[in-house]
Amino acid sequence: MQHSREGFSMPAEPRPRRRRLAYTALTAAGLITLAACSQSAKPASAKDDAEPGGSSGAEPSAAVVSLSPAVKGEKVIADEPLVITARGGKLASVTVAGPGGATLDGKVAADGGSWTSAQHTRYSTTYTLKAQLTSADGSKVSRSSTFTTVSKDEIFVGTYNVRQGSSVGVALPVSVVFNKPVHDKAAVERGLSVTSAPAVEGSWSWMKDRDGKDRVDYRPKGYWKPGTKVTFGMDLVGVKNGDLVGTQKRRIAFTVGTARTATVDVVSKTLTYRENGKVVRSIPVSTGKETFETWNGTMVVLSKVPTIRMNSATVGIFGPEAYDLGEVKWDVQLTPSGTYIHAAPWNEGKFGRVNSSHGCIGMSTEDAGWLYQRLDYGDPVTVVKSKDTVASNNGYGGWNVAWEAWKKGSALA
Known part of the structure; x- marks a missing residue:
């Protein structure tokens, strides 16, 4: 099934501690x-x-x-x-x-x-x-x-999706969503940086977020390697964006964790979970039925909640296909449009046999609980042999854009 919260809320930008700033005016x-x-x-x-008591003379100290x-x-x-x-x-x-x-x-x-x-x-x-x-x-x-x-009317700010000292999955891009239109994307992009050890080839690419705000994502050519140390820099102090000016100076260091990946085959109706490339478990699933097919392509884990209410009205499904489920367990969110991996005990007997959901990836409560304990923020889930490919701005769907096309989305390309 698909469920949508109201909009896509990236992790909140952490409030910086009071600190001495070294900006030069x-x-x-x-x-x-x-x-x-x-x-x-x-x-x-x-x-x-x-x-009184100071030195006299025509040209005293110029303090x-x-x-x-x-x-x-x-x-x-x-x-x-x-x-x-x-x-x-x-x-x-x-x-x-x-x-x-x-x-x-x-x-x-x-x-x-x-x-x-x-x-x-x-x-x-x-x-x-x-x-x-x-x-x-x-x-x-x-x-x-x-x-x-x-004044607040004179500035623009970006909300980013990484936290200081955190560990993330191998597919997490660095993403910045701006609160006001970005008229000079090149100037703003010059104020952003991503460095890593080991170094990798990567690029920023601009898009519109689902609510129409300007957004820019950075990803490497391929997934990050486990253990990579990444630093995101934002130096927008004084950067002009039309009549607006930037004010943020941030430096966020994070680490890439274990390579946890999941591949969902909608034809064989199985989910294969791997760690560091090795198959750990194969799980029978039920994916989207006809006209409600699960998005094809790679999606990235956005959040997890142990229990959630799923109401079809939030994704525009009414009439005979409508549903309202009050306690759906072990929910792993893949897109803001409402794609989740979750327990679906009402489909018992269909896992591995029949695709019968409204777009989510359902499985037994036991299997969903097991997978919930392993998948985490930034881990990729790739759906194969389905139909429409997930959009690049529907969560972190940028992995479905060919590398050369992704690079052309940079304002500095």
Whole structure:
């Protein structure tokens, strides 16, 4: 049978821990400099705002401070810790105040070179910065300015499908779905990277996700080898996408686990499960009946749940073929359109003999429980001798696209 949850939800993007960011904020003049209540790149002289006791003279020290992460002119990325960096001096104290005078907590580094906020900045908010420094010549210097954070309307973000430190199946691509249209795919793709040890040939390829959002997947030419160490990089800070700007900088390392694969033959009505290429077990199954044939081609495990309700209305099946099953056990999801491997005790006696499902791969409760304990996120399940091939955006169906055609889907091809 087929069951569909509402849309395809990739694993949620993990919320980054607070961390010190090392983004460099650049303008034509270099670092964005805050000085004397302006955002000019020209530092104010110590004479203009030096504290008593500072050195005198026509051209005192040019100690300056800079903001990060900053993008889109001189605006600052919101919802991240703020970092104030000193150049030509050491920070003694920093105060960053928002509307109503509320200040951000923060701490000056032991070497006086930087100050990092303990709280994230807010979107579309103007802050006032005041910094006290000791310049290289020993003079006391004050610096002050205002800055504004970007609004949510000015940024675009991508949700990715891999988690830090996780172990995944050999067929899992790296997939990124963007919350807003990507007008400059080449610029965005340049900000994405996948590296691995051992190194493999791989490529990004763009598509529309099932809900119409822009999506780009990276896969190697063939399945990952077990034990491969993979690192996904996202450096979109300051990347322009039409009138939008990127804000994300991520580095996600994960490992490829055991090679677990399943092949379903709809003619012999069997599922063959292998580990590292060796046949472990052959299971009699019942696949999609006529007009409800199971998708042909390779699908990838998206999720698992021990029990689920399957209601045919969620996949548009009504009338005589309608069903509503409240407790279907050992469910392994293969597509967001509703293809699952699951226990189907109501078809007892048909496994290995008759295809009678509405598109799912059914088997005995015992066999389904056994397979459920082994298949996991990113493992490939290939259906052979069926009819229509699963689409590349229906889950991770990109393995059914010929390699040369897949590479042409890159914006940098």
